[in-house]
Amino acid sequence: MRYLLLIYSAPETWERRSSSERQEITEAYGAFTKEIAESGELLGGEPLQGLETATTVRVRGGKTAATDGPFAETKEVLGGYYLVDCQDLDRGIELAARIPDASTGSIEVRPILEMGMASA
Secondary structure: OEEEEEEEEOHHHHHHOOHHHHHHHHHHHHHHHHHHHHOOOEEEEEEOOOHHHOEEEEEEOOEEEEEEOOOOOOOOEEEEEEEEEOOOHHHHHHHHHOOHHHHOOEEEEEEOOOHHHOOO
16 A cells, blocks of 8 residues: 655744754654665655745636745745655554654655546
């Protein structure tokens, strides 16, 4: 099963960390990424640029509107993701719990909808 592990955290959490704490988190991400790459579970993943770089697009009545910023006000924002291929949801949850930001933010585990499995 393929899962998207969506990493949400409050932007100010990173800002409040000392440089040594930031280095520790960065190293923990590196170790986690290396481990799931070596296990063959990692399909992809990237950190995202800051919330201030987001653009939201809506189409209403055939007209496209693009606005700066996220769709909704929220305390936690999407900061990155991992795309993994693992045995089942339990393993997806196990991996999500090991993502460094799980201790201060939240990780959403979302199964990928295989298009061949989509119903009409």
